[in-house]
């Protein structure tokens with residue numbers, strides 16, 4: 169180990185501190201930003217990859233708005249749904265008050281006991297009929313689907329709730345943490361002004377409209393259709409049929425009744441993209457920043473190492489004359505880089521944790537998983553060594569004859 | 576121990592080809608103290624570089640301890656320089672960022688000696704040149720003569736059999752030159768073979784043998800007769 173020259177390299181470095189300190193600081197800052205950025209990116213990616221529960225690639229929705237006193241919204245809804253469901257290529261369709269991930273919808277509080285003081289659990293509410301599970305591509309884990317007799321019409325100014333509900337597994341867990349899902353079926357829950365509802369079924373997965381909401385997986389389906397002039401249809405198609413049906417159904421529905429318009433025909437894919445647009449922009453900015461910073465740091469390391477090689481040409485020739493192999497010269501500069509990097513990275517670990525604490529305080533970012541830090545350290549060591557290798561290799565090519573040739 | 580036969584060295588640049596050494600035939604025996612003199616640009620340093628394995632020759636043969644150095648790899652040449660050869664340079668070539676102790680340590684580390692062994696050798700050789708009490712000093716804190724003594728200590732610490740010096744007194748005043756020369760003579764008397772390039776005929780007189788180089792060739796006619804040889808006759 170004695171020929172690794174840690175001691176002398178360190179002592180020589182201490183006599184030419186300024187450049188080394190600047191590079192060490194740069195490495196520290198780079199590590200800090202990169203590790204936190206990667207962590208945020210991974211978190212956001214995981215967030216963006218959460219499943220809505222829908223057959224996203226094959227689902228779209230549209231809004232129909234009727235106008236005029238004579239517009240019979242109940243009849244139109246029933247006829248529309250029959251028409252849509254009978255269209256070849258359509259798997260199923262429902263009328264619905266809100267769309268997962270779309271950003272707008274209804275939320276309610278649910279409690280396991282009546283009474284105003286009881287703490288309630290937040291949930292999104294979708295008003296649907298017995299075709300919902302098929303349209304949502306949801307799996308019934310326990311209990312039963314709604315039957316056609318369960319479905320009622322909700323009038324525009326009606327505020328009471330149906331007697332039945334289907335809830336997501338996640339919501340069941342939040343409401344009844346101690347019970348298995350089979351035991352939750354049949355339980356009574358209380359909504360709004362302590363109105364009782366019986367849980368008829370439990371589905372695997374469905375998301376609320378708000379992607380930033382803590383209770384994203386809390387959804388309650390209530391068996392009702394809306395007798396409103398403006399309403400939405402959610403339509404699930406066979407694979408590959410979505411885009412064709414979007415155009416053809418828009419036209420068919422528009423032609424069906426002269427006194428209504430069809431608008432906002434949109435795919436779930438587009439809705440997801442829109443909802444997560446900020447997040448993907450953030451990911452892109454962070455990625456670009458990381459790449460740029462790493463490049464700048466690598467260039468800094470190359471610059472300092474090249475400067476040191478040029479400054480020490482004569483010294484390198486002398487070392488070669490005194491018996492250093494090419495390998496020993498390369499090793500000298502690699503070890504020197506390792507020492508500079510080590511100081512930078514020790515500081516970097518501290519700064520990384522510090523920045524993470526600040527992000528936790530100010531931006532509700534989660535605490536860094538521990539393994540990000542050693543990964544960042546190893547990564548930057550590798551970047552440093554790769555960057556230093558070029559100048560080190562050039563140093564090794566300096567002829568030993570330089571010892572006698574230059575003054 | 577050193578045997579050159581019809582050795583040539585030419586430097587080729589885009590414009591000209593310089594023949595720095597031409598048909599150089601020369602040998603040094605174990606225990607010799609050879610001085611090399613000659614005008615500037617005559618090829619003295621080139622000869623020394625080739626002898627010390629710092630540079631390859633173009634043609635001819637060079638045997639060092641019976642080994643044809645042309646057959647050696649770069650790594651083997653480095654190892655030979657490290658173990659058998661000591662160098663002393665005109666401008667000392669100490670590493671400015673390292674103190675005297677670390678400077679003398681440089682070749683010992685390349686040899687992979689143990690820490691204890693290195694310490695002992697460093698202290699011994701710095702004591703030998705009279706600088707044991709300045710181990711923690713930087714080269715810049717020493718006079719030229721002292722720096723050259725450190726360089727000699729660095730060469731001695733490796734216990735080389737063969738010491739090569741390129742104008743070791745060239746940057747020193749005559750007083751300092753005298754003391755460095757004295758040191759070299761002492762080293763030679765203890766068995767180390769020395770080849771020293773010098774401009775100073777007075778110093779050449781004090782060696783056991785002289786070669787005079789002109790235009791890359793040995794000029795027998797101009798050879799200086801050393802005192803020792805003269806008194807033997």
Ligand SMILES: Nc1ncnc2c1ncn2[C@@H]1O[C@H](COP(=O)(O)OP(=O)(O)OP(=O)(O)O)[C@@H](O)[C@H]1O
Pocket residue numbers: 586587588593594595613614615616617618619620621622
């Ligand atoms: N690397 C090189 N490239 C081209 N020519 C060189 C090189 N090194 C030396 N020479 C040439 O070789 C010749 C011999 O040079 P050398 O340095 O051996 O002379 P010297 O006798 O040591 O001179 P001085 O007394 O001035 O040190 C000179 O003409 C010199 O210009």
Ligand SMILES: [Mg+2]
Pocket residue numbers: 619620621741
């Ligand atoms: Mg010379």
